[in-house]
Amino acid sequence: MLDASQNATHPSNAPADHPTVKPEKVGILLANLGTPDHYSYWPMRRYLSEFLSDQRVIDYPAWKWQPLLQLIILTKRPFASGAAYKSIWNHEKNESPLMTITRDQTEKMAEAMQALYGDQVMVDFCMRYGNPSTHSKVEAMIAAGCRKILFVPLYPHYAGATSATANDAFFQALMKQTWQPAARTIEPYFDRPEYIDALARSVEEAYAKLDKKPDILVCSYHGMPKRYLMQGDPYHCQCQKTTRLLKERLGWADTDITTTFQSVFGPEEWLRPYTVEHVAELARQGKKNIAVIAPAFSADCIETLEEINEEICESFEHAGGDVFTYIPCLNDQATHIDALSQVIRDNLKGWLD
Template sequence: MMRPTHAPADHPAIKPAKTGILIANLGTPDGYDYWSMRRYLNEFLSDRRVIDIARWKWQPLLQGIILTTRPFSSGKNYKLIWNNEANESPLMTITKSQTQMLAERAHQEWGDQVMVDFCMRYGNPSTHDVLDRMVKAGCRRIVFLPLYPQYAGPTSATANDQLFRALMEQTWQPSVRTVDPYVDRPDYIKALADSVRRALGDTVPAKLVASYHGMPKRYLMQGDPYHCQCQKTSRLLREELGWPEGIIDTTFQSVFGREEWLRPYTVEHVAELARQGHTDIAVISPAFSSDCIETLEEINGEIKEAFEEAGGHGFTYIPCLNDDPAHIEVMMNIVRENIAGWVRD
């Protein structure tokens, strides 16, 4: 703590200025018990970016039947993948590791000029609490990196929304740079391709299913670029692998509600592939920066079962990039570009 030069003796002390690097992920319940799941689902499903139905229609349904029953089924699924040793979800474990590795790299390059931390859009640690901690630690500038390669309103935009809401509560707001989606970055595409090569070796599968998180189709019609960016990632991945057209299929998972979502649906598509005779396939999830309930339980559980029940027998799930050094290098490169002018080399 220091008193500003030429300030009077009673001026409050101020932390030396530094630059914050704040990475953001989707979030996780604190536990898989009913009340932890209910709190998490209530926050998640009350987000108007996620469910944009009029509140007077949606909230009675949410607070009634949905939050009465869904915490039980969701809790059972989380229990299947829970990191019991650390008593946290895999997404939390991985995000902590990503943050630690990124912090080590950042401090090697910029020393005490930077502070690295992470927050969750839903659940803990909240965006509000982490931003407040960084500001109190002296962060006058912050690079905000939502860990979503492809932009979407219900992911990237709501993470930014929450950051801006948190900024509204700060007396002395830091300057902020929000990071662009990195859908087509060569280093990200190469990291994806290398993860495929590690999993499959020199084998070119009959089909590699690139399964992205779904969203209602009308979001696309309203101008959300997510669908197009997913298609671009799949195309660039195929080109980086040097595979011919037709090998990678782009699909969408995690359908919720009755309206039509982006198609094809992963669970239906893999079953159809099995019925067509593609009994050995691989699945990758390029939209997820960390393995989580949607990959570890949905893809490697429900979707795998649908494939096998339709006659498939060879199902390879390719893990997310997680805390792979190549992924940390992608994150570091993004930070390096966005922190330019804010730190001394």
């Protein structure tokens, strides 16, 4: 994690009144979506207002969207979302599972990077929405002496509403700095062999614990309006490729695995098939034993722990399904940290070799 303990010194040959300068380091800043500070009404409202006001997420004109959001949606939605968060909340640490898992990932990544690069690097994390903010972490890294920062959105697949808006927040934070560091962002890693292998191993380990192999594996990705695909967003294609590569790595037939999309919001058509509807259709077709995995999420969160494991599971069972197995996200598993470490190492080339 971030370590700003090293003493600042005066540059050599500088006058006595020159500002002190920290020893130079490379910052590695992991970024995830975000989380409310609490599941009660006002923290939920602040979080949802920030999230749903992002035009990368909801691209309707502000004059049309904001009155609807502030006067109608945010009077009710914080209660429903708060109840969902409460059902999965880490009460011991008083934080959401996403916060707990992202911190654990960061600590393990810091250990991995320390083993490779020693004191030349520091690793920390931020959230696109809520706390800790991207701006606060960029500011802290610069203050600690980071003259280069690698920004790592924890999204395997690129989408305007995920990777792009995280990068937006990063570059906006840099705009406020007097002395900007050199900056890089990573490419999406949805088809990297290490990532596919980590996914495959998680499936193999989950299946090995079951009495009977599921009839099908449902790869449920977070959805987006179909219009975004038509406008050129590559997310849909990248999700399809991940499923295909996972199928090939597992040595399965096409009928053993399928791609769906969840978390539909608003009146327009989103990417199909919708997970909540498709699992019910599978049950009606006689596939009574299914497993679900969420490859687009690097950490378990409200969309996996509550939506998949509760809402989508209920849809399957109500349609006649018998056995529903949710395979957790890669979280802080060693295979995931190793895969991300390789992505980071590749992107540090030329800075640290």
